[in-house]
């Protein structure tokens with residue numbers, strides 16, 4: 262007897278077709294592989310697609326992590342400085358701070374949006390605070406206006422790695438801080454394989470990032486300061502241009518899928534703040550505190566059974582203050598980051614991508630409803 266294998270519904274899948282293939286081939290045939298017209302066009306077209314005003318500029322770089330490093334370098338963050346970072350995140354923002362020789366001050370997040378809590382930020386500000394990195398976690402806009410109110414003129418870097426296409430009060434994520442960054446990693450809504458971008462409306466910061474990404478050259482052969490090579494290649498940019506031209510369609514499908522799954526499952530979903538539209542880069546929820554055993558054990562068990570049933574669930578994120586490179590710098594004790602711990606130990610990501618069919622969506626809802634029955638009806642992170 263032949264067994265039929267159920268195909269796994271993947272957590273994420275890039276949205277590629279023959280247009281991206283043609284774009285990559287066009288660059289290969291041109292013979293011009295770096296620092297050519299594709300990168301410049303990708304920068305211009307991205308600004309247009311996200312509705313940036315004429316004062317905004319974009320600098321395409323090698324990935325979202327280098328975008329953060331260059332943003333901090335442009336702000337002259339260095340030894341002796343403190344930079345406030347949210348605890349719930351992929352480690353890049355914290356790594357970028359450490360690699361500048363500065364101290365990442367790890368801050369708790371809100372149990373609702375999973376983003377920086379402005380009140381917690383206010384408690385961590387010191388005369389040494391040189392910058393704040395606000396992550397738009399999983400594509401949900403951070404409360405940058407709220408952070409601005411407590412932080413005065415401390416520069417804010419908006420880490421919009423996950424948030425291209427998301428908006429707050431009608432304005433694009435990535436444009437809310439003094440500098441913003443995107444990632445074009447394959448798990449992101451728009452991808453160039455590896456890739457990133459720095460955005461800013463402050464000309465002096467934009468010029469500095471442009472210089473720094475290219476060995477510290479202000480023009481060919483004029484080296485002003487030591488700089489890395491963090492350039493985006495022409496092939497990546499050509500692929501990115503096609504991807505960016507599809508952003509509206511990608512968002513339409515992702516929002517339809519995300520809205521349907523969220524509406525079909527009464528779980529403690531990441532909250533979308535009033536005035537925001539999101540790209541559903543990740544579809545995340547938290548489990549209630551289990552009656553017995555640890556949060557982490559209950560979550561890991563759920564992820565395992567969902568996968569056994571063909572739904573590629575995953576853990577949601579990491580708690581920076583629990584990772585070895587940052588433990589020494591977590592100025593708070595564990596009890597002062599309760600929400601970050603709860604979210605990271607009980608968070609689950611469900612599949613979302615543009616290739617999901619309506620039967621895939623129905624299957625995700627059905628499997629999660631059966632396997633996570635204990636979590637239905639819970640509304641928040643319980644401490």
Ligand SMILES: Cc1ncc(COP(=O)(O)O)c(C=O)c1O
Pocket residue numbers: 324325326327350351353354396420422423444445446455456457
């Ligand atoms: C919040 C955040 N910042 C930065 C990055 C880094 O992006 P990249 O993988 O392009 O270096 C990621 C990647 O997942 C991220 O989630």
